Structures are given as structure tokens and as C-alpha cells.
Amino acid sequence: MKKSIFLLISLLATVFSCKELQTEVYNNSLLEQFPHHIKLTWKTSPENSQAISWRTRSYVSESYIEFTEATASPFFEKSIQNMKAKTDSLTSEDGLWYYHTINLENLKPNTMYSYRVGNMDLWSEWSEFKTATGQNEPFKFLYFGDVQRYIHSLGSRTLRQAVLANPDSKFMLFAGDLIHRGGLNKENWNEFFPAGGWAFQNIPTIATPGNHEHKWVAKETKEIAPLWHLNFSFPENGPIGQEGQTYFVDYNNIRVISIDTSAKITSEQREETYAWLEKVLKEFEGDWVFVTFHHAMAGLARNRPPNIRFPEIKALLEKYNVPLVFTGHEHLYARGRMGADFPVYAVSVAGPYQNAIQFSDWIERAGSSIQLYQEIHVSQSQLKYVSKTVLGDVYDSFTITKNDIGKMEFMEAENLPVESLIPTKDFETRYDKEEVETYEADKTKYLKRIKNKL
Ligand SMILES: [Fe+2]
Numbered sequence: 001m002k003k004s005i006f007l008l009i010s011l012l013a014t015v016f017s018c019k020e021l022q023t024e025v026y027n028n029s030l031l032e033q034f035p036h037h038i039k040l041t042w043k044t045s046p047e048n049s050q051a052i053s054w055r056t057r058s059y060v061s062e063s064y065i066e067f068t069e070a071t072a073s074p075f076f077e078k079s080i081q082n083m084k085a086k087t088d089s090l091t092s093e094d095g096l097w098y099y100h101t102i103n104l105e106n107l108k109p110n111t112m113y114s115y116r117v118g119n120m121d122l123w124s125e126w127s128e129f130k131t132a133t134g135q136n137e138p139f140k141f142l143y144f145g146d147v148q149r150y151i152h153s154l155g156s157r158t159l160r161q162a163v164l165a166n167p168d169s170k171f172m173l174f175a176g177d178l179i180h181r182g183g184l185n186k187e188n189w190n191e192f193f194p195a196g197g198w199a200f201q202n203i204p205t206i207a208t209p210g211n212h213e214h215k216w217v218a219k220e221t222k223e224i225a226p227l228w229h230l231n232f233s234f235p236e237n238g239p240i241g242q243e244g245q246t247y248f249v250d251y252n253n254i255r256v257i258s259i260d261t262s263a264k265i266t267s268e269q270r271e272e273t274y275a276w277l278e279k280v281l282k283e284f285e286g287d288w289v290f291v292t293f294h295h296a297m298a299g300l301a302r303n304r305p306p307n308i309r310f311p312e313i314k315a316l317l318e319k320y321n322v323p324l325v326f327t328g329h330e331h332l333y334a335r336g337r338m339g340a341d342f343p344v345y346a347v348s349v350a351g352p353y354q355n356a357i358q359f360s361d362w363i364e365r366a367g368s369s370i371q372l373y374q375e376i377h378v379s380q381s382q383l384k385y386v387s388k389t390v391l392g393d394v395y396d397s398f399t400i401t402k403n404d405i406g407k408m409e410f411m412e413a414e415n416l417p418v419e420s421l422i423p424t425k426d427f428e429t430r431y432d433k434e435e436v437e438t439y440e441a442d443k444t445k446y447l448k449r450i451k452n453k454l
């Protein structure tokens with residue numbers, strides 16, 4: 001008996017010390033000392049600059065970038081330039097981190113560069129990026145809806161599939177709610193960046209903040225979480241006070257405008273935002289302008305009001321003939337136009353958290369219980385939009401073609417697959433009885449309307 005008690009105590013002591021050791025190892029792991037969460041963004045022109053951001057653990061408070069024009073030869077030591085990063089620190093729920101960023105400027109257009117970041121013996125691997133050509137030439141980019149929850153286990157597969165199928169994408173556009181709790185690293189940013197892995201080091205990101213980037217922990221604050229600006233270096237060409245949140249990036253012949261629809265702003269600032277939006281739409285002389293903001297133009301989740309959320313923005317998008325708007329927030333798929341030929345509004349979801357849909361009259365293509373990503377193929381006179389499932393199958397597709405006088409024409413692809421309209425998991429318990437009971441009838445009515453249109 002005594003012997004077994006002794007054995008049990010020894011076993012418990014061993015387990016306990018191993019757990020302590022694990023925690024200790026985790027908090028001080030060599031992996032954490034290395035620069036990580038390395039990602040590319042643009043703060044200034046994609047032709048001449050490249051912003052890079054990363055973080056390190058508390059022992060590495062200074063960090064540097066080494067870069068050079070890329071060569072196939074690994075013997076490029078002599079041409080390396082070195083610059084010190086701008087560093088901020090933040091103590092989050094998982095300890096003290098240093099966040100580093102640098103904007104490389106005066107780069108050559110259409111040129112590949114190699115870079116690594118770090119300090120002392122702790123350096124990242126060498127990675128490459130290529131500056132934009134500044135020319136009108138066909139290219140593509142990726143667009144993702146909310147990743148947000150269960151990022152490691154299920155959200156990550158959408159990012160991997162999209163990048164594996166499109167390694168030559170020029171950038172990845174995220175329409176907000178990249179994570180669930182904007183102020184937390186664990187289960188949030190600590191899962192989001194590894195989900196894209198080294199793709200973030202090679203393909204620049206453009207992202208608009210979602211309401212969850214404003215939701216630091218549980219309560220929505222409206223103030224954007226500091227981790228947004230620590231993680232990303234976006235342009236500061238937006239309205240005062242919304243730098244890096246509401247902004248635009250000009251990539252070759254296109255402009256991408258991000259509007260932070262969760263920003264904590266006064267009604268006066270809101271008017272300034274609309275004036276700014278009109279200005280950046282009006283002045284643009286390239287071929288295509290895209291607008292992204294997080295909240296879909298109208299509520300679509302079955303338990304949300306279906307009203308138009310931003311009538312002032314809608315009017316401007318129509319006035320300036322914006323072809324395509326990228327949004328999220330609804331955790332389902334919808335695509336359609338709202339009482340005008342353009343824009344086409346896209347609502348998508350990359351992650352596994354899904355909502356049931358209400359079949360609003362403006363929807364031309366719908367989806368639920370499905371993880372998706374989108375390829376946007378751009379040429380001077382045509383846009384091709386392809387929404388694919390996480391398995392790589394085409395789910396939705398259309399083209400927008402522009403003629404010589406700039407008139408746009410929309411054409412839906414033929415032979416699209418049957419829509420996934422399965423209501424979300426736990427539908428019966430998460431939604432009101434009426435929303436559940438009317439689902440099948442609403443779906444039938446929607447399918448009839450779509451069939452008649454065709
Ligand atoms: Fe969301």
C-alpha cells in the first residue's frame with residue numbers, strides 16, 4: 001500500500017514538473033526569439049516600396065532588416081544593405097512582445113528583392129518579394145471573407161488552398177474579421193499568421209478592419225485594437241484619425257480602397273470620410289477601382305436586419321461606377337447588385353464559423369455552410385471573378401467587361417454548380433423559431449426566382 005502511494009506521488013510530481021517545464025519552454029522557446037509573424041504590406045507605392053512587419057519575444061528588443069536585389073546565386077553577401085526597424089512593444093495576455101516594422105523605399109519597379117529580418121544570431125530565413133511593374137498587364141489577386149474563428153484547425157485550410165492554387169497572386173485582400181478578438185494573441189493573431197505561414201512573407205496583404213478588430217476581448221469598444229497597427233503597416237493616406245484603417249493602395253492600373261466601417265468616429269468625421277471617398281473615387285485615372293469594407297452593404301445573416309447599412313457610400317459607389325465591392329461580416333456567401341447595374345457586391349467567408357442566410361431580393365448567387373476564397377483576374381478591359389470552395393472547385397464566377405467608352409457589362413458564367421444552401425450547424429438552437437420555420441419556404445422562393453431569371 002505504502003509503495004503504491006509513494007509511486008502515485010512520484011508520478012504526480014513528475015507530471016506536474018513536466019507541465020511546468022513545458023510552460024517554461026513555451027514562454028522562452030527559441031522559436032519565439034526568432035522573428036515571426038513576418039508579413040508584407042504596402043504603406044506607400046507598390047512600385048517603389050515594400051513594408052515589412054514582424055515580432056519578437058521580450059529578449060530581442062531591437063531588430064533589423066537585411067535586403068538586396070535577388071539573385072539565383074546564394075553568394076550575395078556583398079550587396080546586402082542593412083536597416084534598423086522601428087520598434088514598439090506591447091504586453092498582451094501572453095506576455096511582452098516587440099513589434100517591428102520598416103518601409104523599404106526607393107526600390108526599383110518590377111524587381112525581385114531578397115530580405116531577412118532579425119538580430120544577432122536570430123534571423124528569419126531569406127524570402128523574396130517583387131515590386132509592381134506600374135504597367136497595365138494582366139494579374140490576379142485573392143480576396144477572403146472572415147477567417148475569424150477556429151483559425152488554426154479550419155480557417156487555415158482556405159488560406160493554404162488559395163495560395164497553393166494561386167502562387168502568383170500579387171496580393172491577398174482580407175475584408176475584415178481576420179481574427180475573433182482583436183486584442184488577444186492566443187487563438188487569434190497567434191493562429192492567423194501561422195495559418196498563412198510563409199505566404200505572408202512573399203505575398204503582400206491588404207486588409208480592412210472588421211468589427212472584431214475593434215473587439216479587444218469580449219466587449220466591442222469601437223476603438224481599433226492596438227495589435228492592428230502593430231501587426232500591419234498600411235497607407236496613411238486616409239482621413240485624419242483613420243490612417244492605416246481607411247486608406248487606398250494603387251497597384252498598377254487598379255486602386256483598392258479600404259473603409260473602416262467600424263471606426264469610432266464622430267458624425268463630422270463620417271462626413272469627412274464620405275468626402276474623402278468621393279475624392280479618391282473621382283481623381284482615380286486607372287482602369288479599375290475596388291472598394292472593400294467589412295460590413296456587407298445589407299444585413300444577410302438570417303437574424304439580422306436586412307436594411308442598407310451605408311446609403312451614402314452606396315450612392316457614391318454607383319455614382320463613380322465602382323465595378324466590385326468586397327465585404328464580409330455575414331459568415332455566408334452572397335453576390336448581387338442592389339438596384340443599379342454596378343457595383344456587384346460580394347460577401348464571402350473563409351473560416352468555418354457560418355450563419356444561416358436570409359434570401360434577400362438582391363441576391364443573384366447565395367451560399368451557406370461553405371468555406372470559400374476568391375480569385376480576381378484583372379486585365380485592362382476585363383475583370384474575371386472566380387469564387388472557389390476550400391477544395392478548389394468553382395462556386396461562382398462572372399466577368400465585367402469594359403468597352404472603348406468605358407461602359408461596363410456584367411456576364412455570369414455558365415454551368416455554375418448547385419448552390420450550397422444548407423443552414424448552419426445548430427441552426428434550430430441558434431435562431432428564433434420563425435427564422436427556422438420559414439427557411440425552406442424562403443429557399444424555395446429564392447430558387448424559383450433565380451431559375452426564372454435564367
Ligand atoms: Fe465576422
